[in-house]
Amino acid sequence: KQEVTQIPAALSVPEGENLVLNCSFTDSAIYNLQWFRQDPGKGLTSLLLIQSSQREQTSGRLNASLDKSSGRSTLYIAASQPGDSATYLCAVWTSGTYKYIFGTGTRLKVLA
Amino acid sequence: NAGVTQTPKFQVLKTGQSMTLQCAQDMNHEYMSWYRQDPGMGLRLIHYSVGAGITDQGEVPNGYNVSRSTTEDFPLRLLSAAPSQTSVYFCASGSDEQYFGPGTRLTVT
Numbered sequence: 001k002q003e004v005t006q007i008p009a010a011l012s013v014p015e016g017e018n019l020v021l022n023c024s025f026t027d028s029a030i031y032n033l034q035w036f037r038q039d040p041g042k043g044l045t046s047l048l049l050i051q052s053s054q055r056e057q058t059s060g061r062l063n064a065s066l067d068k069s070s071g072r073s074t075l076y077i078a079a080s081q082p083g084d085s086a087t088y089l090c091a092v093w094t095s096g097t098y099k100y101i102f103g104t105g106t107r108l109k110v111l112a
Numbered sequence: 113n114a115g116v117t118q119t120p121k122f123q124v125l126k127t128g129q130s131m132t133l134q135c136a137q138d139m140n141h142e143y144m145s146w147y148r149q150d151p152g153m154g155l156r157l158i159h160y161s162v163g164a165g166i167t168d169q170g171e172v173p174n175g176y177n178v179s180r181s182t183t184e185d186f187p188l189r190l191l192s193a194a195p196s197q198t199s200v201y202f203c204a205s206g207s208d209e210q211y212f213g214p215g216t217r218l219t220v221t
Contacts, residue, residue, distance in 0.1 A: 034210060043202060044155075044212040051208075089154070091210070098143070098162055099170060100210060104154035 002027045002094045006103035013080055014111050021075040021106045023090035028068045031093040034100070035064050035075050038087045047088075048075070052095070080110045114138055118203050118213035125193040125220045133188040133216050135203030143207035144186040148172065148199040149215075155202065161186055162207075193220045 003026045013019050023033070032051045036044040048057045048064040050073065056065040063076040077084060087107045091100040119134045137144065145160035147170075157170030161180040175197060177189040186205075190197060198220045203213040 032208060036212075043214045044204075044210075046209055046211065049209045091155075093207075098160055098168065098207070099157055100145070101157075102147075102155040104152065 002092060002097075002101045004090060004092050004101050004103040006088075006090060006106050008106060009104065010107040010109075012109045012111060015080060015082060017080050017110075018076070018078050019080055019108075021077070021088050021108070023073040023075070023092075023103055025071045025073075025092045025101075027094050028071050029095045030068060031095045033064075033066055033073050033093070034091045035062075035073075036089045036091065038089060038105070040086075044089065077108075080108075082110045082112045085109050116203055116205050116211050116213035118201075118216050120216060121214065122217050123219070125190070125218065127193060127195060127220060129193050131190050131193065133190075133201055133203075133218075135186045135188065135213060136184050137186075137203075137205040137211070138184065139205060139211065140183060141205040141207070141211075142183065144180070144203065144205045145170070145210075146176070146178065146186070146188045147202045147204065148197075149202060150199050158188065158201075190218075195220050 034049045035047045050066045061078040066073045087105045089105040091102045116137045142163045146158040147155040159178040161167045201216045204210045
């Protein structure tokens, strides 16, 4: 059974800092992995989608990497801003299933 | 292009009442799913559908029913609401990249 873990559960950093959020999964036979952002009281917004054949994806100040063999993905945020404050979730689609399994998220606070 | 829409936004039910949470998408996605989000537990999959007429159970299906008669709509039915079903419910569509609705906040008293 696929299990997805995100550490740390919460993170507070000063504005301008580069930071890394971690996502680990137990079954490396994945179809893809997706990173989401969730603002308080809102739905989820897709940030980056990494297919199993890819090693990384970039969008603006965000870079997500995938290492299937070690069961890890990282989300790198460059030059963090207060507007980046949100909860970041990763979700994994395991091959042979029709399901995304979510981690519990990392709550990020960027201090001005 | 509205994406994924959900109604209602908020609902309060008494124990034992039934209701239907509505979800619609206009992106012609075959795959749709329902999640519930509880503090400290992340999102958990309730039911999903890979196309009209085809549904299957997720991680936490008990107490919920779904049907998929059209590509656009995927309603979630609570048969007899219980306090344990107090949660925020999200509908999503798309299998590669998932698109989420704004959520329904349900309280069962």
